[in-house]
Amino acid sequence: MEKQSLNRIHVIGAREFDSAATDGMDKNKVHQTNSSYWDTQGNDFLGAIVLPLYGSYISEEKCQLFGDVSGKKVLEIGCGNGESLQYQGERNASELWGIDLSAKQIEKASQHLTSCGLSAKLICSPMEEACGIPEDYFDFVYSIYAIGWTTDLEGTFRRIASYLKEDGVFIFSWSHPIHKCVVAESDRLVFKKCYFDESWYSVSLDEAVLTLSDRKLSTYVNALARAGFVIEQMIEESDEAIIQSQDNDATHKAKMLPLTFVVKARKL
Numbered sequence: 001m002e003k004q005s006l007n008r009i010h011v012i013g014a015r016e017f018d019s020a021a022t023d024g025m026d027k028n029k030v031h032q033t034n035s036s037y038w039d040t041q042g043n044d045f046l047g048a049i050v051l052p053l054y055g056s057y058i059s060e061e062k063c064q065l066f067g068d069v070s071g072k073k074v075l076e077i078g079c080g081n082g083e084s085l086q087y088q089g090e091r092n093a094s095e096l097w098g099i100d101l102s103a104k105q106i107e108k109a110s111q112h113l114t115s116c117g118l119s120a121k122l123i124c125s126p127m128e129e130a131c132g133i134p135e136d137y138f139d140f141v142y143s144i145y146a147i148g149w150t151t152d153l154e155g156t157f158r159r160i161a162s163y164l165k166e167d168g169v170f171i172f173s174w175s176h177p178i179h180k181c182v183v184a185e186s187d188r189l190v191f192k193k194c195y196f197d198e199s200w201y202s203v204s205l206d207e208a209v210l211t212l213s214d215r216k217l218s219t220y221v222n223a224l225a226r227a228g229f230v231i232e233q234m235i236e237e238s239d240e241a242i243i244q245s246q247d248n249d250a251t252h253k254a255k256m257l258p259l260t261f262v263v264k265a266r267k268l
Contacts, residue, residue, distance in 0.1 A: 027151040030200070030211045031126050034149060035101045037208045049145035050080065051087040054173035055260030056250060057238035065171050065233065065264045069093045072139035075163055077127050077156075077172070078146020082109030082120070089118040096120035097138070099127060101149070127159070128152045135162045143172040153215065157227035164267045170229060171265075176236055176258040180214045184253050220263065229265035236261040 052060040060066060070092040076085055079098025089096050096113070098120055100106050106124045113120050125131035127150055141160050150156040160170055181193045193214070200213045224231060236258035243251050253259065 027128075030151050031101060033202075033209055033211045035103075037205075037210050040104070040208065049173075050083040051144060053144075054235075054262045055145050055175065057242045057254050058173070058235055058260050058262055059239055059242065062239055062241075063235055063262065065235075065262065066091075066140065066142075066169075069140065073097070073137060074140040074142065075099070075133065075138045077141065077143035077160065078149065079109050079122065080105050080146075082112040082122075084142075084144050085109065085113060085120055086116050086118060089113070089116070089120075093140075097122075097133065099123045099125055099131065099133065101126050126151075127156050130159075133159075133163055136165055138163050139165060139168055141168070141170045145173055145175070147172045148174040148212070148215070153219065154223045154226060157223050157229070161227045161229060161267050166267060168267045169232075169264060170224075170267065171262065173260055173262040174220075176261045177214055177216055178257050179253075179259045182253070182257060187252075189253060189256055217261070224263070224265050228268050230268055231263060231265045233264040234261065 049055055054060065054063075066088075068091075069088055071094045073095040074085075074088050074093045075097040076088075077099055079085055079100045082098065085096045085098050096118060098106075098109055100109070100122070101124070103124045106122050109120070109122055123131050123133065127146070141163055147153075147156065157170075164170065177195060181191055181195050182189050183192050184190075196216065198213055198215050198219065200211060203210045203212060221231065238254040238259060243254050250259065
């Protein structure tokens, strides 16, 4: 992976770029700010956050969380440019659906999937809002490094539960909250942020701005439980084989603490 892409992954992780805390969170303003970034420069973010990669140093090829998706209906939350949907389509999923905040990413996904000979139903909408996605319909709902953008985690998880059939599976990945708190300084790892701080903040990147919130693992776990999910598996350890195959500034950190976490949950 190019170092530039790694730096962009890290801005969703530890605060290694210029950032400023916000006094409050206006949902519409957050949507406008983040969709503007993805409409203009966000495509450069993609690389390590499309299947079979769940993010830094964790892969579906090793974890096998999906298993066989042949004949299954799948929905991606935060589908980006469509490469993860391509991955599912090439594994014979019967229906591909995607939702994304960015109209430009939806356009890119449509073009990309068409060029691959695949069709998908793509919707431009915030994940928190009703947008015509059918309920009790999908075998899998998944999200690769997108759930953390939501302004309403519990509401989003409830919507996702409503989209799934009974016993359906929800898989998502995001930057690990410990990764959010620790930065590399020379040959040391240093805490720069309180783990319990879930306030929203703005990050300057590539002459653009993103707005994010860092949530504790317990926040995700409890929100899943309240939405009617049971967690079947959680992965946070980096894949040693991927670490060994790369030579960059992040590998030392990845050996010491988790950079990404992945959750597989099932609708009760």
